[in-house]
Amino acid sequence: MAYKSKGFKEPVNPVGNVAELFAGVGGFRIGLARAGWKTVFSNQWEPATKVQHASGVYVARFGEDGHTNEDIAKIKSLPRNIDLLVGGFPCQDYSVAKTLNSSKGLKGKKGVLWWEILRLVHQQKPKFIFLENVDRLLKSPSNQRGRDFAVMLKTLGDEGYTIEWRVVNAAEYGFPQRRIRVFIVATKKKSGVKKSKPELIIGKTGILARALPIEKPTGTINEIDLKDEVDEISLRFNKGASKSPFLSSGYFADGIAYSIKTEAKLSTNKVVLGDVLEPDSKVPDSYWVEENRLKEWKYLKGAKSIERTHKGSGTVYNYAEGKMAFPDLLTNPSRTILTGEGGTTPSRFKHIIKTKNGYRRLTPIELERLNGFPDNWTQADSSGKSITDAKRAFFMGNALVIGLIEKVGKVLALELK
Ligand SMILES: C[S@@+](CC[C@H](N)C(=O)[O-])C[C@H]1O[C@@H](n2cnc3c(N)ncnc32)[C@H](O)[C@@H]1O
Incomplete structure (x- = not known):
């Protein structure tokens, strides 16, 4: 659609x-x-x-x-x-x-x-x-x-x-x-x-x-x-x-x-993540995940059990987390946008999608669309100064x-x- x-x-x-x-x-x-x-x-x-x-x-x-x-x-x-x-x-x-x-x-x-x-x-x-x-x-x-x-x-x-x-x-x-x-x-x-x-x-x-x-x-x-x-x-x-x-x-x-x-x-009426995407041609380079960083993303999204030490008591315990979808499915609605969604650093919670041109993160406009905001709503402040992409993602993580x-x-x- x-x-x-x-x-x-x-x-x-x-x-x-x-x-x-x-x-x-x-x-x-x-x-x-x-x-x-x-x-x-x-x-x-x-x-x-x-x-x-x-x-x-x-x-x-x-x-x-x-x-x-x-x-x-x-x-x-x-x-x-x-x-x-x-x-x-x-x-x-x-x-x-x-x-x-x-x-x-x-x-x-x-x-x-x-x-x-x-x-x-x-x-x-x-x-x-x-x-x-x-x-x-x-x-x-x-x-x-x-x-x-x-x-x-x-x-x-x-x-x-x-x-x-x-x-x-x-x-x-x-x-x-x-x-x-x-x-x-x-x-x-x-x-x-x-x-x-x-x-x-x-x-x-x-x-x-x-x-x-x-x-x-x-x-x-x-x-x-x-x-x-x-x-x-x-x-x-x-x-x-x-x-x-x-x-x-x-x-x-x-x-x-x-x-x-x-x-x-x-x-x-089912609207899915794939429906809100901008054409790849409009997506800036910084949104594409480089080949050498894919391993890191995959690791963070994967199931794992990590040994951790409790800061106060010194007790050692196992912290386990399940597998996340990697990449995020375009045929489903997205997961919840969190305030940390922006920025290039790999993270378990940011969305990663795969299109015919490779793996990439979601753009500020796509995040706005997932909440139903008009395109580019958060582009600039009242003095006309551009808002950073990470801040724009933060706003959408806070919004509704x-x-x-x-x-x-x-x-x-x-x-x-
Ligand atoms: C969950 S967000 C609400 C977002 C909003 N519904 C939207 O569509 O963007 C909560 C907001 O409350 C603001 N806030 C936090 N503490 C506040 C305070 N003491 N006084 C006024 N606003 C505050 C935060 O900066 C944040 O923007």
Whole structure:
């Protein structure tokens, strides 16, 4: 199938206003614009670097209006006219550090971004919140499986929201990347609305069920009581258990979370890695793997068992890893793009493909296409300075599959009416 890159256009008659947190290079904004939403506020700040590359690309593409490049902790408040708050934020430890004190409010661990999101929600109470994260969020931390997500549900619920979540593999909905992420959609409760059964919301009538259809669930539903105070939940949730009760789909309302394992209704439209490739003639020399380095790539991608020594205790142990596809198959969707995808150094996790002209890595445009960004979206910053290929790959490793955001955005737009 010939790949056609979609551009970006602000909607003419927007359905509603969006605030985009942790904006990166604007994945949410592009997807939501395709569903009719207008982003009127955005924030992006990279703590690890002095030069703010992602913010620079964001401004180059959308302009400066409503954009802030500062730590989220410094945002005083969101504009009043926000209907939808979105963001893909880093997965961290959400434990509650101090006991809840009603006069001072909730105290989470310092520097943990969840509490900053919650602070802004508390002030502005948008009608909808749409968040994206790695699916590990449902299981972390390892000594109290699911605690962080329980804290999230509880605290957002206390702000007056019902919450749906779903683990989504983009490839199952017809996109060319097997990117697995959890989508979380919170809706501000309206009074006088008849309550539906959680099973029905998860399977059929919920925002996520309508945007990203699933097969009828067959397993049993877990009921997770989160009526305790949040500091209690933080301290005791699921202690000693080996598994998280939060499965691939769920719904939370009135202090109870309902969760069940679900399967996607597979899209009939299959787009694969081979579909997004540029012609070899356009691929710069540095992307081709030289014959004398192939051995190294093959070794890194292969199955192996390595003897390692534990730094602290000095214990010697065997570290084993399985075989990765080498080269990556053009007839399948790609693996997840990671932030380290760029650069010529051989790596187990970078993609290597084979075309009739040899082995090569993926170009920045191909990585953008795997996420559904317009071609060359991340080429330059707002001063016109070129962004390095490694940085461009880093942005795509951080970003998301835009087509999925568009699908959820369309259902949210119907809900707003
Ligand atoms: C997972 S990425 C989101 C990428 C985005 N959805 C996109 O489409 O490009 C998280 C972003 O949050 C930013 N970030 C991290 N800490 C931050 C903070 N304290 N304040 C604001 N932004 C922050 C990172 O620089 C990164 O761009």
